[in-house]
Amino acid sequence: MSVGIRDVARAAGVSTATVSRALGRGPVSEALRQQVEAAVRATGYRPNLSARRLRSQSTQTIGLIVADIRNPFFTAVSRAVEDAAYAAGMRVILCNTDEDPDREALYLRLMEEERVTGLIFAPTRVTAEAMKAGDLDVPAVLIDRAGPPGAHDSVVLDNVAAAAQLAEHLWAQGYRRIGGLFGATSSTAQERQAGYEGALRRVGAEPLARVAAPNAAAAEAILVEWLAGDDRPDALVLSNGLMLMGAVRAARRLGLAAPGSLGLAGFDNEPWSDLVEPGLTVIEQPVAEIGAQAMALLFDRLKAPDQPVRKVTLSGRLIVRGSSRRA
Amino acid sequence: MSVGIRDVARAAGVSTATVSRALGRGPVSEALRQQVEAAVRATGYRPNLSARRLRSQSTQTIGLIVADIRNPFFTAVSRAVEDAAYAAGMRVILCNTDEDPDREALYLRLMEEERVTGLIFAPTRVTAEAMKAGDLDVPAVLIDRAGPPGAHDSVVLDNVAAAAQLAEHLWAQGYRRIGGLFGATSSTAQERQAGYEGALRRVGAEPLARVAAPNAAAAEAILVEWLAGDDRPDALVLSNGLMLMGAVRAARRLGLAAPGSLGLAGFDNEPWSDLVEPGLTVIEQPVAEIGAQAMALLFDRLKAPDQPVRKVTLSGRLIVRGSSRRA
DNA sequence: GCAACTAATGAAAACGTTTTCACAGATCCT
DNA sequence: AGGATCTGTGAAAACGTTTTCATTAGTTGC
Secondary structure, X not given: OOOOHXXXXXXXXXXXXXXXXXXXXXXXXXXXXXXXXHHHHHXXXXXXXXXXXXXXXXXXEXXXXXXXXXXXXXXXXXXXXXXXXXXXXXXXXXXXXXXXXXXXXXXXXXXXXXXXXEEEEOOOHHHHHHOOOOOOOOOEEEEOOOXXXXXXXXXXXXXXXXXXXXXXXXXXXXXXXXXXXXXXXXXXXXXXXXXXXXXXXXXXXXXXXXXXXXXXXXXXXXXXXXXXXXXXXXXXXXXXXXXXXXXXXXXXHOOOOOOOOOEEEEEOOOOOOOOOOOOOEXXXXXXXXXXXHXXXXXXXXXXXXXXXXXXXEEOOEEEOOHHHOOO | OOOOHHHHHHHHOOOHHHHHHHHOOOOOXXXXXXXXXXXXXXXXXXXXXXHHHHHHXXXXXXXXXXXXXXXXXXXXXXXXXXXXXXXXXXEEEEEEOOOOHHHHHXXXXXHHHHOOOEEEXXXXXXXXXXXXXXXXXXOEEEEOOXXXXXXXXXXXXXXXXXXXXXHHHHHHHOOOOEEEEEEOOOHHHHHHHXXXXXXXXXXXXXXXXXXXXXXXXXXXXXXXXXXXXXXXXXXXXXXXXHHHHHHHHHHHHOOOOOOOXXXXXXXXXXXXXOXXXXXXXXXXXXXXXXXXXXXXXXXXXXXXXXXXXXXXXXOOXXXXXXXXXXX
């Protein structure tokens, strides 16, 4: 049927061991290496990776578990992870959990069965809080959302500082009733809320925070109601790119699109953030860097499994555009 | 070390064959099945998927090869593919080619080595044209871009009709010098160009088509030059979402943002398409349907390998917004 | 010149499953 | 009642590699 290493060995007049060594990095004489390579070409041999993985006990595969690849933040991070993985001769298996802890548990088990070499995981708050050191029997790096300190390597944004920066910026623009809408499922959203509240208290303002599912539709629904009420804020901090989009929609539905009528500032700079009039003021996350750093941490951990747990905190960059300007 | 099926067998007091059957779908008495399940729980056994794949000669893995997961079209399609795959107990390996034929060849070989059960592939024009029936030894479905008729199953948009619809719409709005900018690497872009040119000729207008790399930066650069010249068009058809974004940028840079000063119509409806003032007129592709149909074709092909090649053509839907309105 | 090492190679074991094969016992048909 | 057919089970082979182990030939050191 399919051509295997035995066929190559026969064609080259050597043993299977020699073929294996010639294709990998064993000690093989130059002459035989040539013969083997010729035989490989002649037979059209393709190594069977399942067999290789079984025997070598190394899958060269990394698992990537995120909430939803359609969230532009995860899209960008995953691309960076994949680039790093393929550059290192590894493959990536991607799973979407939709922020559902049950699916997280399911996929974690699947990753164990895959015997993945390493895992990159953006857990919900529920799952993250339950995670202990040595919990997973796979080396793991948490991204975007860290668990309890010391449990796992992680790479996160300085969410407190970033959210504070947004709130302070809106305050400096002259807004005085600055509301905030934050995601319900991630530790990241909690940290952003804390940063927002701290900044407002520091300037003597009252925080007005609400919580919603971290998607555009939920944010829009809540905000349409909130912004129509008497206690409506004159500016908003949004906890991620999807919720910021929901806020823009809500503002337009209520006729609050004019600059200054509702200040908006949020997270995630996207290719279209400057095209939405009058431009969205956002914290830009270093998405490529997050993915690359996660892979770097993972590789370090594989090399030195017992080194102390590391947490890499990256800073966001405030990009001021028209949505936070005051009339 | 790690617990294997032998350990489970010993704990349950049965043979490994019985454990395998109890976990799969072999004929096992209810009593033994219970014992095995208890033993699995007691030992914390996780089947080794590499071993399973090797022995069963079935990887339950599908390969997904696209240009760039950050292109929102591919993001959405890939999510649909993954949902269908995991629902069927399969895994997905994703590869980004960046429209590079060399990387396409590399990843195709990789997929063969993985012994993927099936392949979903969006090839560049170069690669697609070179593909023959029986070329790949893996069942494959081409998406977005089809190869030579009869070579492989495929699911594509009716690009000719969709592009014609855009051109006709702009004509009906009163635009008379309707330009077009199309991608250079995909058969899809060629078909869209043909549809655009056909529609214009039908109404007696002269097509003004140009070609560029299918990304926002390249489109913007070309258009800034084109729109500044004497022969500038008064409306544009753009060949995909990224190029449409480039067109919006170019128009703004040249002060052509006012409604009616430059009509714009393109492909790919995205969550923010209505937020970019005055709203982008686009052909919406049924992205989820494309992914789901591709998986359906693939499963059918796996069940009946010798059935005739099928091509599923889906229709786009014109969404008219402000960008194509005339002053 | 001979022991001791080194390098290259092949035979065979090993990786952890599923599947084949054989067999024992139960059930069925005339 | 006696073969034929089914059902559940275990022993062992098989999947296609890599790796261990032994062996040979070649080199070095004294």
